Amino acid sequence: MRLLFLGDMVGRTGRTAVIQRLPGLIADFHLDFVIVNGENAAGGFGVTEDIYRDTLAAGADVVTTGNHVFDQKETIEFIAAADRMLRPANYPAGTPGKGAGLYIAKNGARVLVANVMGRVFMHPDLDDPFAAGERELAACPLGEQADAVVVDFHAEATSEKICFAHFVDGRASLVVGTHTHCPTADHQILNGGTGYLSDAGMCGDYDSSLGMVKDEPLNRFLTRIPKGRFEAAAGPATLSGVAVEISDRTGLCEKIAPLRLGPRLEETVPGWW
Numbered sequence: 028m029r030l031l032f033l034g035d036m037v038g039r040t041g042r043t044a045v046i047q048r049l050p051g052l053i054a055d056f057h058l059d060f061v062i063v064n065g066e067n068a069a070g071g072f073g074v075t076e077d078i079y080r081d082t083l084a085a086g087a088d089v090v091t092t093g094n095h096v097f098d099q100k101e102t103i104e105f106i107a108a109a110d111r112m113l114r115p116a117n118y119p120a121g122t123p124g125k126g127a128g129l130y131i132a133k134n135g136a137r138v139l140v141a142n143v144m145g146r147v148f149m150h151p152d153l154d155d156p157f158a159a160g161e162r163e164l165a166a167c168p169l170g171e172q173a174d175a176v177v178v179d180f181h182a183e184a185t186s187e188k189i190c191f192a193h194f195v196d197g198r199a200s201l202v203v204g205t206h207t208h209c210p211t212a213d214h215q216i217l218n219g220g221t222g223y224l225s226d227a228g229m230c231g232d233y234d235s236s237l238g239m240v241k242d243e244p245l246n247r248f249l250t251r252i253p254k255g256r257f258e259a260a261a262g263p264a265t266l267s268g269v270a271v272e273i274s275d276r277t278g279l280c281e282k283i284a285p286l287r288l289g290p291r292l293e294e295t296v297p298g299w300w
Contacts, residue, residue, distance in 0.1 A: 030060045032203050033268035036068040037231030037238030038259025046085040053086045056300045060132040064205045066092040071259035073098030076105040091142045093181030115144035117159035127163040136174040139167045145182025169278045175200040185225045192223040200273045208237040210267045220279030228267030233291035235260035265289025270297045
């Protein structure tokens with residue numbers, strides 16, 4: 028199975044690039060399943076229902092999120108009925124929406140997608156992400172109810188991300204980190220067969236501060252005095268993510284490589300696609 032995961036869409040330029048380019052990527056690379064993190068799609072903060080539906084219409088199978096999932100007030104209203112949009116599974120009980128779902132890929136495979144958020148340097152009041160991940164994987168085990176398992180681990184600390192990946196090694200097809208908006212170069216297959224990448228990067232304008240116009244973040248570093256709001260940068264977007272091939276027999280990762288397309292970063296596509 029060929030699967031593509033795209034990192035956080037940031038602002039109009041990021042989501043437009045994803046929506047415009049995704050149909051071609053699916054056709055050119057014969058993709059069976061696509062996951063897009065959409066948590067910064069609406070001006071850098073959250074995702075609206077229209078953006079969610081437009082992303083699905085472009086070919087995404089699932090939209091994951093993170094700490095900005097409820098920044099748009101309307102999300103509280105539509106997320107419960109948005110079967111293909113996930114919020115972190117370790118939010119408190121009773122939070123609208125769900126943290127995992129089982130979906131059918133184009134090749135007929137059953138794909139469990141789980142969204143988990145880290146606590147280190149982020150939200151220490153959240154439920155334990157390791158326990159939440161264990162709960163979701165135990166409810167739909169790889170090789171039994173699921174033919175593939177993908178976890179979007181939305182976190183700040185690389186150590187927390189990679190320890191989670193080792194924790195589920197051999198029980199997940201892919202663990203991919205999101206949130207930092209900076210693509211890492213540590214794509215690998217762990218000893219048990221789980222594909223791993225510390226951060227997929229973002230789909231947005233890299234001539235920026237993590238997708239935001241540079242001036243205000245720089246001002247705050249220099250003066251510690253806010254002068255205005257953070258605004259999503261509007262320059263040409265680069266798509267950043269990770270591509271994997273998953274064994275139809277074991278559900279584990281056989282190949283993994285980064286994907287970057289756009290004007291700012293060095294472009295790369297998997298040589299085996």
